Amino acid sequence: MVRLRPPWRLRRAAQLPDSARGPALARALAWLGLVDAALVGIIAVVPGPPSVDLLVAGGGLAALLLAIAVFTIPYEWRPERAWLVILVSLLVIFVDQAAATGGASSPFVLLALLTAVPCSALLPARTAVVVVVACAAAYLVPLIFLPPRTGDLDAAAAGALVSLALVAGLYQGVGALRRQASELSAASQRLGVVNAVLQSQLGEIERRERAQRALHRLASLGPGRGDAQAVWEALHQEARGLFAPDILHLWAVDGAPDEGGLVPAPGPRDRDGLPEPGALEEELREESDPLRLAVETRRTQYLAAIESTPIGWRRARALGVRSAAFVPLVGRERVVGVLVLAWRDVENPLPPDDLALCQTLARECGAVLEAIAMERAEDELQDRIAALYEEVRALSLHDPLTGLHNRRFFDEIIERDLQRATRVGEPYAVLMADLDRFHAFNETYGHEAGDRALQAFASVLQTVLRGADAAIRFGGEEFLMLLPGADRAAASRVAERIRAATARLVIGLREGEGPAEPDTRRRARITVSIGYAVFPEDGSEAVDLVAAADRALYAAKHAGRDRIVAASRVA
Numbered sequence: 001m002v003r004l005r006p007p008w009r010l011r012r013a014a015q016l017p018d019s020a021r022g023p024a025l026a027r028a029l030a031w032l033g034l035v036d037a038a039l040v041g042i043i044a045v046v047p048g049p050p051s052v053d054l055l056v057a058g059g060g061l062a063a064l065l066l067a068i069a070v071f072t073i074p075y076e077w078r079p080e081r082a083w084l085v086i087l088v089s090l091l092v093i094f095v096d097q098a099a100a101t102g103g104a105s106s107p108f109v110l111l112a113l114l115t116a117v118p119c120s121a122l123l124p125a126r127t128a129v130v131v132v133v134a135c136a137a138a139y140l141v142p143l144i145f146l147p148p149r150t151g152d153l154d155a156a157a158a159g160a161l162v163s164l165a166l167v168a169g170l171y172q173g174v175g176a177l178r179r180q181a182s183e184l185s186a187a188s189q190r191l192g193v194v195n196a197v198l199q200s201q202l203g204e205i206e207r208r209e210r211a212q213r214a215l216h217r218l219a220s221l222g223p224g225r226g227d228a229q230a231v232w233e234a235l236h237q238e239a240r241g242l243f244a245p246d247i248l249h250l251w252a253v254d255g256a257p258d259e260g261g262l263v264p265a266p267g268p269r270d271r272d273g274l275p276e277p278g279a280l281e282e283e284l285r286e287e288s289d290p291l292r293l294a295v296e297t298r299r300t301q302y303l304a305a306i307e308s309t310p311i312g313w314r315r316a317r318a319l320g321v322r323s324a325a326f327v328p329l330v331g332r333e334r335v336v337g338v339l340v341l342a343w344r345d346v347e348n349p350l351p352p353d354d355l356a357l358c359q360t361l362a363r364e365c366g367a368v369l370e371a372i373a374m375e376r377a378e379d380e381l382q383d384r385i386a387a388l389y390e391e392v393r394a395l396s397l398h399d400p401l402t403g404l405h406n407r408r409f410f411d412e413i414i415e416r417d418l419q420r421a422t423r424v425g426e427p428y429a430v431l432m433a434d435l436d437r438f439h440a441f442n443e444t445y446g447h448e449a450g451d452r453a454l455q456a457f458a459s460v461l462q463t464v465l466r467g468a469d470a471a472i473r474f475g476g477e478e479f480l481m482l483l484p485g486a487d488r489a490a491a492s493r494v495a496e497r498i499r500a501a502t503a504r505l506v507i508g509l510r511e512g513e514g515p516a517e518p519d520t521r522r523r524a525r526i527t528v529s530i531g532y533a534v535f536p537e538d539g540s541e542a543v544d545l546v547a548a549a550d551r552a553l554y555a556a557k558h559a560g561r562d563r564i565v566a567a568s569r570v571a
Helices: 018-045 050-072 082-100 108-122 125-145 153-220 228-243 277-284 290-297 352-397 407-424 438-445 447-464 488-503 542-558
Strands: 247-253 262-264 301-303 323-330 335-343 428-435 470-475 478-484 528-535 564-566
Touching: 153 228, 228 247, 228 335, 228 352, 290 301, 290 323, 290 335, 323 352, 335 352, 352 407, 407 428, 407 470, 407 478, 407 542, 428 438, 428 447, 428 488, 428 542, 438 447, 447 470, 447 478, 447 488, 478 488, 488 528, 488 564, 528 542, 542 564
Parallel strands: 528 564
Antiparallel strands: 247 262, 247 335, 301 323, 323 335, 428 478, 428 528, 470 478
């Protein structure tokens, strides 16, 4: 239900939103309709001159016309289209008056024709159709609801009121539809712009996310989590996905560029445009070669348009390349490689953001590769240090002349071996041997011959003893043999084999070694005396076992040498 308000409280249409403009027009038409109905009633009850009646009816119609003009014309149309609306409204009124006052014989017909001329010249086609429909309605309404009577001004006023209400409704409806269509078109355009912006932003976000994933992937292949080939493969894949080059080469730096220090990186490689080694070295000798400059200056060489770039690429024309980028893979201390990207159909393919991303990717890859190389070098150094340590330790535990273990080795192993023998309950034998009359041998044949005699005896020990046994040069011509798990019988058998093999030894002599009288055989022999003790019968401690074996050896010497004596037989 429309609430009626005084007309002086009605606001201008320009100050109202579109949703409130229709109700405001309805209120204005309701008040003006009541006023016009009152005027028509006065005309019908109080007769007067026709001119007065015409003036009163025209005043009501003019008030309705102004209400329509104020509330239906958008504010931005005033005053350009206000007169056109007024002319259309007058045309409808004159047609209605002609129908109410005699039809074709009415003087309003001439006024309608005069008004229709400027309307037809000013109205667009669609609006003209609406006006024709409104005029037809205005002409038919009085004919249907009122009998035509010439000069019947009250009927004309009533018909005009109905016709103008119809015109107002049509005009308001058409205007609302036009406004909605205009708003929808503008909204569609705005949505198109917003959609384009959102698509661009979405593409940028996706590109950044992919770049972050690429950087994270490279960082995850750092020391301890990947090898260099995996890093090169990841860089090849990510660079191709992010920048879509026609040609992609990866070069590893291994020395000066002009000295053949660039080699294809391990992993996948594009054969397209890959030069032969000789051709590459020839290119790198040129000081302006971008690949060489990228390594030497540690800066990206970006050739956005090769034809117009002072620093060109020698093979660009042959490859049909229009732009290229040579991005060094820079670590903390050196350049470890170069990423080469080339495009055939695009100039300046890397805007500043993409170029910065490419450089960031290359720096991350360079840092990872350098870290892996440093880790590998450190591992190799540690391995070398460990090998040297083992070598030095082996030297410290071995006699340099005979290659047998030395006294230090004995001190480290004897206690551990005895503890194990105690734990498992097995015997342990210690043999002590001494070359007979070795001092006289040295004096007779010389120290070099004596050294060869010691080396020959060491070879006998290494041949006779088992893998678990140990032969030790205890000092001078004294030797110890440690036999884990050997009882008295086993120790005696081993000692006898050693003694017998030693007795068969022949020490070759060189010119000048031996007595002055000639000796065509030029050879000498040695013998050995051996004493042995067994754990735990002859001693439960290392010092006791060695002392017992030494006493047995002393007894063998006094018994005539070249023999074996057990510690259990020594008082």
